[in-house]
Amino acid sequence: MKIILVGFGIIGKGVLKAINLKSEHLKKKYGLDLKVAAICDRSGAAIDEEGLDLELALKVKEETRKISNYPEKGCKMDILEVIGSVNADVVVEVSPTNIETGEPAKSYMLKAFETKKHVVSANKGPLAVSFKELVTAAEKNKLCFRYEASVGGAMPIINLAKETLAGNDVKLIKGILNGTTNYILTKMEKEQLDFDTVLKEAQELGIAETNPHQDISGLDTAAKIVILANSIFGRDVTIKDVNLEGITRITPEALVMANKSGHTIKLIGEVTDKKLEVCPKLVPVDSPLNVMGCLNVAMFDTDLANDIVVVGTGAGDIETASAILSDLINIHQTIKN
């Protein structure tokens, strides 16, 4: 199976590392021979329909920051042109997210569907903004569109609800879907530090981004629950429909007050067929939702299986690549059958 990798940042590099690491395992266990026919970044692309040398691609990117410097096969071709012209089965879309317009990732995905390529994405923006348009384009062209990595990183959420829990009526999903805010609240609680101090430390450690607005305002979690609302609950909503409150007003004293009644405070995203909410909530300390540090957690309330809880790493290059790889394997098996 040939893929085009769009986006060669932390996640893109993680995808190549995971493919490299698992290539023999994928061949043996699934009969899947993954070849990367093209890699695109802002500088251009490297193209070889017979399969690029992944270690060389990673080396070129590391040393020059531009994939267009890949020897002989590097070029300045535009990403849309690469998607349209290179012969491949799947586009793996992991370019930077834009949760206001979803662009340019949305156009990349539409171009992929238009040129009969399946899509695997880790990109929240286009899914939160234009879910229906993208799903319709995939269905119209009878193509697979999978996006497990867009919510909860390595943690199975979308595929768990749609496939493993198939037959169940999922009544509610709630949980912590942003590791940065969980890290900040955990640290504030443990060390009685104020929000600004912990945020600064998280930025120095690379846990929070230089511009942490999307995380701490709850927008990142909101984008994820919109994806869950649309993909699992069959709703047609966008971020604007989310009742949103971030964690910037949480004080160490508020956490002490919560502790006094046997609770802690977590930024919880909650979705049902009517509700769409992201806000700090009191969580009992003995609840499975009380996970620490950068961990993510999701609780499903279902009619047959009752409560199901998944806990995992919500971010990270290899962790996200794990979800992408599972989507690629699923597409391979779908094509085979």
Place this chain on the structure above:
Amino acid sequence: MIFLDLELKDSPGELLKALQPISSAGANIFSVIHMRENKTRDGRVPVKVVIEKLNDNLLHSIIENLEKLDVIVAKINEKRKKINLEIVVVGHIVDTDVLDTIDRINEIGTVVDLDLTMPDPIAESSARMRITIDNEKLKELYDEFDKIAKEKGLLFIKSC
């Protein structure tokens, strides 16, 4: 038969006090199970009382009298009646008239405990409230929280 789930303060004589309004109303008590080992989060002792079937008016008057004695009637026939709600509030709680905030909550439920911390005269303060409320009035209370939050710039952190 009617099954009542009561929650009593953990002090001597409370069980006897709680049975008084039932026996005074002339209702037969079939059984009383005192569950000292399963205390509630706020330290109350759950008691299950089974009484004979009564008409609605008599039952209502018994419940009213129990509540006057600070007995929480948590469930009637397994249907949850009262809940104990914990919330944390962040903001300028005192400066925005804390009495008015409590009065407005008390019109819907009852604030039974308040713990307030003011680390700095300028910084926002934090408070913990425990509210006892009829289950069916929960949405009304949450709507009032939203109203107060907008008016006074307070953040109400509700239970998950």
